[in-house]
Amino acid sequence: MNVPPVSITTAKAALLEQFAHPALRLRATMLWGSRGVGKSSIVHQVAAHHGVPLTDLRLTTLEPVDIRGAIYADERQGRTVWFPPEFLPGPDEPAGILFLDELTAADPRLQVSAYSLILDRRAGNYRLPEGWMVVAAGNASFHGAVSHDMGTALADRMFHLHVQASVEAFLAYALEQGLAPEVMAYLKVRPDRLDDTAAQLEGDHLVGASPRGWEDVSRVLQSPLSDEARQVLVRGRIGAANAAEFFGVLRELRAGAHVLALLAAEPGAATAALLPRTLEGLYGLVYGLLGAATSDGAMARALAIVGQLPDIRAPQPLPLREVRTLAVELLAQRALSSGLERAMLDSPVYRAHVQELRGA
Numbered sequence: 203m204n205v206p207p208v209s210i211t212t213a214k215a216a217l218l219e220q221f222a223h224p225a226l227r228l229r230a231t232m233l234w235g236s237r238g239v240g241k242s243s244i245v246h247q248v249a250a251h252h253g254v255p256l257t258d259l260r261l262t263t264l265e266p267v268d269i270r271g272a273i274y275a276d277e278r279q280g281r282t283v284w285f286p287p288e289f290l291p292g293p294d295e296p297a298g299i300l301f302l303d304e305l306t307a308a309d310p311r312l313q314v315s316a317y318s319l320i321l322d323r324r325a326g327n328y329r330l331p332e333g334w335m336v337v338a339a340g341n342a343s344f345h346g347a348v349s350h351d352m353g354t355a356l357a358d359r360m361f362h363l364h365v366q367a368s369v370e371a372f373l374a375y376a377l378e379q380g381l382a383p384e385v386m387a388y389l390k391v392r393p394d395r396l397d398d399t400a401a402q403l404e405g406d407h408l409v410g411a412s413p414r415g416w417e418d419v420s421r422v423l424q425s426p427l428s429d430e431a432r433q434v435l436v437r438g439r440i441g442a443a444n445a446a447e448f449f450g451v452l453r454e455l456r457a458g459a460h461v462l463a464l465l466a467a468e469p470g471a472a473t474a475a476l477l478p479r480t481l482e483g484l485y486g487l488v489y490g491l492l493g494a495a496t497s498d499g500a501m502a503r504a505l506a507i508v509g510q511l512p513d514i515r516a517p518q519p520l521p522l523r524e525v526r527t528l529a530v531e532l533l534a535q536r537a538l539s540s541g542l543e544r545a546m547l548d549s550p551v552y553r554a555h556v557q558e559l560r561g562a
Contacts, residue, residue, distance in 0.1 A: 207366035235365035238414025297333030306340030383489035455486035509551035
């Protein structure tokens with residue numbers, strides 16, 4: 203594909219700005235990307251941001267006649283008349299987003315009607331209101347999904363965004379959604395494991411890792427399941443090899459990051475004795491503290507623990523300065539979004555961080 207890849211965050215920002223300009227809404231946008239990267243999610247977020255309705259059509263579940271509508275004989279007019287389907291927006295909804303999901307996987311006969319909405323903003327006698335923007339999404343053949351070729355005539359009528367999985371974008375989403383700290387820490391250490399579509403296709407494997415898959419893994423970890431059930435479900439979601447590596451790192455994360463014990467420990471030597479001494483444990487601590495900082499007291503204590511990271515004496519060099527900066531910034535974001543600003547502003551560690559930034 204001769205369109206450079208962009209992160210899901212960049213794609214969302216572009217859609218937000220496109221919808222804000224009525225003239226640009228008249229041109230459809232196509233989101234290309236592998237499964238589970240978040241294409242559908244950002245379309246829903248754009249509609250919610252602008253406070254407009256969203257009509258979400260999963261094209262693989264429709265029949266070819268569904269978009270065009272039904273035809274019946276009107277004896278009064280002496281002709282046949284098309285009745286448009288009720289799920290298409292009517293004139294009482296002057297603005298919104300029409301989302302044509304799984305466009306490239308739909309039956310080619312159905313695509314003809316979908317293309318009419320994209321090319322001419324109409325299907326039969328139906329016309330899409332001017333304030334509506336059409337967004338489509340699908341996979342290219344190299345994404346390993348069912349895909350029918352798109353002709354150049356149609357492609358020339360759309361903006362094309364090639365969305366690619368991004369660890370930073372996924373971690374920001376994971377923080378917002380409260381996903382398991384272990385999943386966030388693992389992907390921070392192993393960013394190449396976020397999406398293994400290429401390896402999955404090369405090995406002809408049915409199951410592999412994807413952003414959506416890691417979200418499901420997070421739900422498994424956060425559920426009261428037995429260890430055996432967790433391993434079975436995780437293997438069945440992201441594949442045996444990915445699961446084996448994940449559980450191996452997970453043991454290191456949990457062995458190195460005693461978050462509850464650290465929160466309860468006295469400052470100073472008692473805290474230093476519990477600090478992790480591996481990179482995996484270090485990131486496990488950061489995301490574990492982030493999940494635990496839900497009150498003023500916990501936030502203040504979490505920042506104090508981060509302030510003691512330079513006390514770590516590890517057998518191998520660790521990026522303590524970078525991790526400390528990351529931890530303070532993430533905790534500050536959590537404080538601002540959770541109404542814990544006072545605990546953050548009163549923290550000597552946060553104030554030292556601000557002074558350090560000003561002196562840089």
